Every structure is written in C-alpha cells, then in structure tokens.
Amino acid sequence: DAGVTQSPTHLIKTRGQQVTLRCSPKSGHDTVSWYQQALGQGPQFIFQYYEEEERQRGNFPDRFSGHQFPNYSSELNVNALLLGDSALYLCASSLSGQGQTTNEKLFFGSGTQLSVL
Amino acid sequence: AQSVSQHNHHVILSEAASLELGCNYSYGGTVNLFWYVQYPGQHLQLLLKYFSGDPLVKGIKGFEAEFIKSKFSFNLRKPSVQWSDTAEYFCAVTVYNQGGKLIFGQGTELSVKP
Numbered sequence: 001d002a003g004v005t006q007s008p009t010h011l012i013k014t015r016g017q018q019v020t021l022r023c024s025p026k027s028g029h030d031t032v033s034w035y036q037q038a039l040g041q042g043p044q045f046i047f048q049y050y051e052e053e054e055r056q057r058g059n060f061p062d063r064f065s066g067h068q069f070p071n072y073s074s075e076l077n078v079n080a081l082l083l084g085d086s087a088l089y090l091c092a093s094s095l096s097g098q099g100q101t102t103n104e105k106l107f108f109g110s111g112t113q114l115s116v117l
Numbered sequence: 118a119q120s121v122s123q124h125n126h127h128v129i130l131s132e133a134a135s136l137e138l139g140c141n142y143s144y145g146g147t148v149n150l151f152w153y154v155q156y157p158g159q160h161l162q163l164l165l166k167y168f169s170g171d172p173l174v175k176g177i178k179g180f181e182a183e184f185i186k187s188k189f190s191f192n193l194r195k196p197s198v199q200w201s202d203t204a205e206y207f208c209a210v211t212v213y214n215q216g217g218k219l220i221f222g223q224g225t226e227l228s229v230k231p
Contacts, residue, residue, distance in 0.1 A: 040224075048217070109160055
C-alpha cells in the first residue's frame with residue numbers, strides 16, 4: 001500500500017467539461033506533486049504544492065490548476081477539457097526537507113484514469 | 118531543457134536471461150537519478166536511486182544500476198530475470214536544487230516469458 005490515495009480511480013468526461021481530481025498524501029507528508037502520464041509515455045510533471053501554494057510548475061497551460069488544503073490533501077482541476085487531456089493522472093507526496101530536492105521519500109498513488117470523449 | 122531517453126520501448130526476455138535497460142539524460146550539472154517500476158495495475162515504486170558516492174547502486178529485487186557520468190547514462194541491470202519482473206520501467210532524473218521535479222523517460226515495457 002503506497003499510502004497515497006487518489007479519487008476517483010476512473011473518470012469519463014466530454015470535451016469542454018471541467019474535472020476535479022483528488023489526492024490524499026501519505027500520512028505525515030506535506031508536499032504534493034501532480035503528474036500526467038499519457039498512454040505509452042512517462043509521467044510529466046504538472047505542478048507541486050507546499051504550504052497551500054504552488055511552488056513549482058511544469059509546462060502545462062493555465063487550464064490546469066490546483067489547490068492544497070490545510071490537511072495537505074490536494075485537488076487538480078482541469079478546465080475546458082480536450083481530447084489530449086486523456087491520461088493517467090498521478091499524485092505523489094513527500095515530506096518537506098526530506099524529499100524536496102532529492103525525492104528520496106516520494107510516494108506515488110495509483111492514479112486517476114481520465115478519458116475525454 | 119533537461120530530458121531523459123530510454124533506449125528500448127519493449128523488451129522481451131525468457132526467465133533467467135540477463136537484463137540491461139538503457140537510460141541517458143541530458144544535463145551537464147548535478148543530478149539525482151532514479152529507476153521506478155510500475156507493475157500491471159499498481160502504483161509507481163522506487164527501484165533504486167543515485168545521489169552521490171559509489172556509482173554502482175543496488176536496489177530492491179536484485180536490480181542494480183551504474184551511473185557513468187562521462188556518458189550521461191544510468192543503465193539498469195539484473196543478472197537473471199523472473200516472470201514477476203514483467204512491468205514497465207521508468208528512468209527519471211531530478212536536477213539538484215531545482216525543486217525536486219522528476220523528469221521521466223518514456224518507459225520500457227519488460228515482458229518475461231516463463
């Protein structure tokens with residue numbers, strides 16, 4: 001058990017809709033990162049949240065936004081869905097000071113499979 | 118921009134065969150290197166990592182990897198694979214002091230025939 005839980009596990013949306021994905025980090029972790037894994041590709045970094053703020057962002061459009069709550073859980077929001085947003089979305093958690101720059105203690109969830117029709 | 122390249126998209130081996138998966142990265146500075154494994158239906162798990170020191174690192178399940186700085190490579194090896202090693206393998210890198218963002222390769226699917 002990875003300790004990182006994501007919901008839902010699967011989701012089907014249509015183009016133009018909006019979606020919210022949720023992540024609960026491993027107990028004791030305070031940093032959450034989101035990745036997009038398209039079919040046949042490696043995960044791509046979307047952004048990272050720490051202390052309820054976006055600390056680092058990858059090369060994704062503003063349609064992708066996020067939030068971190070005081071209990072360290074996080075949401076990923078995608079607006080105006082495109083067919084190309086279909087992918088597995090992974091959440092990873094770590095503890096500040098241990099995993100920030102080394103990712104030695106980074107744990108991944110099983111992901112949310114998003115299909116956009 | 119930093120990138121990670123994995124040489125093989127799909128590797129098929131018989132049990133007991135030796136495994137080597139190639140990984141090259143493009144960045145001239147200090148990096149941390151990782152190999153992750155994703156078994157069917159499961160989450161990404163860390164196999165092994167290199168931060169500094171001995172360039173030959175050993176991970177779980179008999180895997181090892183060698184960091185060759187001059188070749189910008191971090192190849193994964195296992196002397197004798199088992200059917201249970203069937204999975205997707207990802208090489209990844211973080212750039213030192215750039216916030217811990219993992220840059221992944223495209224992955225190598227390993228199929229081990231019993």
